[in-house]
Amino acid sequence: MTRRGKRGSSKKPPVKENEVYHVTIESVNHRGEGVARIKGFVVLIPGAMTGERLRVKIISVRPRFAIAEALR
DSSP: OOOOSSTTOOOOOSOOTTOEEEEEOOEEOTTSEEEEEETTEEEEEETOOTTOEEEEEEEEEOSSEEEEEEOO
């Protein structure tokens, strides 16, 4: 039986903890975190606002998303 979609995928996230990236915030989620993408992978940045361009440091990587902090 083959799996469909992204859930359960064994693909590795394209980001690693402590790496620094430049991102643009695409939207804000229901918890008030900015949402950006790196190679299609979701990155959440607390306190960020839609349209901001930020330099961020990845602090935690989970299978489906990462959490980053803005380096201001």
